Amino acid sequence: MESNENILEVENLKINFKTYAGTVKAIRDVSFNLKKGETLAIVGESGSGKTVTTRSIMGLLANNAVVEGGTVMFHDQDVLKMTEKQLQDLRGAKIAQIFQDPMTSLDPTMRIGRQIAEPLMVHKGMSKAKAMAQALDMMKLVGITNAENRINDYPHQFSGGMRQRIVIAIALINYPEILIADEPTTALDVTIQAQILDLMRELQNKISTSIIFITHDLGVVAGMADRVAVMYAGKIVEYGTVDEIFYNPKHPYTWGLLSSMPTLETNGDELPSIPGTPPDLLDPPTGDAFAPRNSYALKIDTEKEPPFFKVSDTHYAATWLLHPDAPKVTPPVQIVARQKQFAEMQKKLAAEKLSHPVEEEEERQ
Template sequence: MEKILDVKDLQINFDTFAGQVKAIRNVSFHLNKGETLAIVGESGSGKSVTVRSIMGLLANNAHVDNGSIDFKGKDLLKASPRELESIRGNDISMIFQDPMTSLDPTMPIGKQVAEPLLIHGSMSKKKAMARAEEVLELVGITNAKNRMKDYPHQFSGGQRQRIVIAISIVNYPEVLIADEPTTALDVTIQAQIIDLMKELQNKIETSIIFITHDLGVVAGIADRVAVMYAGKIIEYGSVDEIFYNPQHPYTWGLLNSMPTLDTSSDRLYAIPGTPPNLLNPPAGDAFAPRNPYAMEIDYEQMPPFYKVTDTHYAATWLLDPNAPKVEPPAAIKKRQEEYHQLVAEGKIQSSVKGGAKDGE
């Protein structure tokens, strides 16, 4: 597949009164044309900082110390402010988490949706307002023509999120970044927004990076998944591989914390402990203190990526050929058994081609 965005060895640090926070530590991933890549992890894992660097929206105390972000042959980290302004909201757009902080309470929503078209000078005001109405209808705002003059407070939470999506897609961007777009919504509205995004992706032919801490949301929208922890990507693969055949103990913990129809206990599983302090990142696997399967080497050396399939890699010493064999939690083992059964029946495409545990 054709890559539209390629992030390599990204390293971002924040200067604070307490010292330098090493927020993003050599992160690499790519986005293929027309696909949805989900980046998943706990709060503070570095998801939002990573995607904000693509848009050039980092805080003043942040600085990129290494890496590149290639978009259609141009390194965005080396782009001038003027070049970034021409790309931001036009070629690459972003949906933010809280619609009420994204929308101007003093401006009618029609003008807000049309604004990106006017800023980038792609059409006249009359045509921009007509496109705004068309896009508001596209995202499901009923009676869009009459509601163009309404203000954000006159809409429900779900409608406001649809308006924010309309603003982000009005220029038909090639890449759409969705930063936790459903977090503030109830489950029913969440499902509607997910369905809307999938529908829009097909209609405007955009590629999506979807940021979330909720693996349940990922299952309904993603093609591939990257799992982040403590500023690093620790596992990535197709959505089926991550859900049915996870390999990193952190991914096991995330999946175990999701309620299912088989959940019988009144209390959901929670990963013990807290993420490390990135003022002084650990030398080894950052997840080791919270990992019940941690070995001595986990505290001493950072694991490389081990190949599970051609599309699935995980950075855990458990995949080393010399590591002891461990039994994953019962729920994870059940998922893996289901995965192998589905592969055998041809319902899931496996890309295993031997050498499954070679380091990358």
């Protein structure tokens, strides 16, 4: 169950990469928190900084990465100041990660039962026999059929969907407090994708882990996340609850991402796309980095970076369009349609609550 307790707090994170071409300013002042038991989705195009941000949480930054500033507080400890030994104790035990391609995440020469059991033997000093017994239980929990007979199989003997279940089993075997899922369903077909997402939701309810879900697929976010952070060019440009981001988005970049996502109402017309490409972070632009691709850009967007404007207690967006003096603009038709759809849904829910007050009271008791 989600609580109000913050399990992770990232503040003013700045990460650069030293390259032959110069210094890439990959993460430019990123702040967010993660509550116990919630799912936070971080969305954005490739290169927006999603993976680098979460790798800093695991202490897995590349050798040419330089942390220019900020903190990553897990409970009362700054992960960025941990020793390698402390990080090794953290990874897999307290914070675990599911990677994008299950085949490259698994050791092709090791039986999968041993791979699932290994974190227990490393982090908890558990005997091989006991760890293997728990690995078998976890295999059943993640839905691997005929687990008793398959525990000694190798990764190549499983389908893509089953391999991803094995990767999830390895990540969850120590019941971590935080699970980072980096595009965990990208390599899978849509049916298997849905099964894996259902499985993650189910397991989250059972072990109360918090999830950071990295994706560029907003369709996945709708059914998975409690809150959403939208990233662009190394910065978070909007964050809010999943309903606020889907049905009342305020940043033009979020409008672009949502407009390019098909819905059940989408007909044969071509989907809108965001023109242009993300900026070169060797030399980040002055002002709002999205301005060159933004058809709603104001003059100030090219001169000064927008601060976060408050939309609600849980919803903030960094766009000059929210300034009191900014001209009023109408969002794209797809966004307006979503807002109407949400308003109708809210009315329907309110009407249902009014018509069944007694039942709800009974349920509460």
